[in-house]
Amino acid sequence: MKKFGIGIIGCGTIMSVHLDSIHEYDGVELIMVCDIDSGLAKSVAQEERCLWVTDYKEVLTNENVDIVHILTPHYLHASMAIEALKMGKHVVLEKPVGINLKELEELKEIASETGLTVGVTLQNRFNPTTIKMKELIGSGKLGKLIASKGILTWCRKGEYYSDSTWRGKLATEGGGLLINQGIHTLDLMEYIGGPIKKIKGHIANYSHPDIEVEDTAMMTMEYENGAIGNFYGTNSYGDNSPIEMEFIFEKGQLQLRDRQLILVKNKKSELVIADILKEGNKSYWGMSHKLIIKDIYDSIKNKTNPKVSLEDGIRATQLVLLCYQ
Numbered sequence: 093m094k095k096f097g098i099g100i101i102g103c104g105t106i107m108s109v110h111l112d113s114i115h116e117y118d119g120v121e122l123i124m125v126c127d128i129d130s131g132l133a134k135s136v137a138q139e140e141r142c143l144w145v146t147d148y149k150e151v152l153t154n155e156n157v158d159i160v161h162i163l164t165p166h167y168l169h170a171s172m173a174i175e176a177l178k179m180g181k182h183v184v185l186e187k188p189v190g191i192n193l194k195e196l197e198e199l200k201e202i203a204s205e206t207g208l209t210v211g212v213t214l215q216n217r218f219n220p221t222t223i224k225m226k227e228l229i230g231s232g233k234l235g236k237l238i239a240s241k242g243i244l245t246w247c248r249k250g251e252y253y254s255d256s257t258w259r260g261k262l263a264t265e266g267g268g269l270l271i272n273q274g275i276h277t278l279d280l281m282e283y284i285g286g287p288i289k290k291i292k293g294h295i296a297n298y299s300h301p302d303i304e305v306e307d308t309a310m311m312t313m314e315y316e317n318g319a320i321g322n323f324y325g326t327n328s329y330g331d332n333s334p335i336e337m338e339f340i341f342e343k344g345q346l347q348l349r350d351r352q353l354i355l356v357k358n359k360k361s362e363l364v365i366a367d368i369l370k371e372g373n374k375s376y377w378g379m380s381h382k383l384i385i386k387d388i389y390d391s392i393k394n395k396t397n398p399k400v401s402l403e404d405g406i407r408a409t410q411l412v413l414l415c416y417q
């Protein structure tokens with residue numbers, strides 16, 4: 093069977109994770125990479141033995157490319173995905189789907205017209221802890237959600253923004269902590285907790301004077317069933333601390349900290365997933381890229397829907413954009 097041809101647009105930090113996924117999947121072949129930084133594109137192409145270009149339109153017009161990975165700054169995501177679909181390409185799209193509600197709608201419309209796949213890398217939905225939480229909730233033994241919380245305390249120093257042409261600027265990043273780091277936690281608060289009806293709170297910039305966007309956010313959300321959720325996130329912590337989440341149900345609680353998941357039931361705590369961070373393995377947060385990309389490729393191959401749909405990606409992005417309103 094012919095392999096699917098892959099084109100990558102954007103050869104920055106996240107690309108290596110996508111390359112690993114491409115290398116490990118039997119049915120795909122990297123055809124070309126693209127970056128406006130010609131030196132970068134050329135060096136990746138030499139390593140990967142593929143073509144390189146600096147104009148993404150050449151990726152979209154290449155007849156051997158079937159699937160395009162869009163790994164560019166946020167403001168380019170939706171428009172590049174729309175163009176890719178119009179050129180008949182499937183898309184693997186890094187989060188967020190876009191930076192305003194209008195472009196999310198446009199992308200949704202084109203995707204539905206073309207019937208092509210757009211998979212969005214909300215990879216934390218594939219973490220073993222997430223899958224286990226879904227399973228426990230699905231069993232019906234925990235009952236109704238009462239409260240949830242998500243806490244993100246990470247460290248992004250000044251250089252993280254100053255070394256980048258697009259981070260820290262509203263026009264190109266579309267926001268700060270929430271749209272870049274917080275989107276995964278907010279997505280899981282809804283994916284695990286259920287539909288969110290309202291979300292509001294405060295965003296602030298406490299310790300990054302040179303950027304336009306927020307480094308800290310506090311949000312309160314009301315779920316459709318009346319439960320209340322609280323999110324706190326900051327890029328101003330002294331280190332990258334594991335994500336912590338808690339979901340309190342009528343008949344039990346789920347407590348997540350990185351690779352550990354605790355179920356509290358009948359006044360007893362049980363370590364449901366007891367994995368600990370060892371040398372050589374990574375925090376769960378961010379390690380499920382290969383699983384989600386494999387699922388997107390499988391869905392294209394088998395003409396089925398990916399487990400995380402474009403609608404899921406749009407919804408997570410909408411949640412973030414609602415926080416900014």
Ligand SMILES: NC(=O)c1ccc[n+]([C@@H]2O[C@H](COP(=O)([O-])OP(=O)(O)OC[C@H]3O[C@@H](n4cnc5c(N)ncnc54)[C@H](O)[C@@H]3O)[C@@H](O)[C@H]2O)c1
Pocket residue numbers: 101102103104105106107126127128129132146148163164165166168186187188213214215256272378
């Ligand atoms: N899913 C995750 O957990 C996760 C983690 C990290 C980054 N990301 C996302 O991946 C995307 C890229 O992030 P990054 O950290 O790799 O950024 P980066 O700045 O390191 O890389 C972006 C690359 O895109 C290139 N680029 C910019 N405009 C271009 C254009 N018009 N055509 C071709 N190339 C262009 C830049 O030159 C740069 O090399 C972002 O959307 C980010 O949010 C996701």
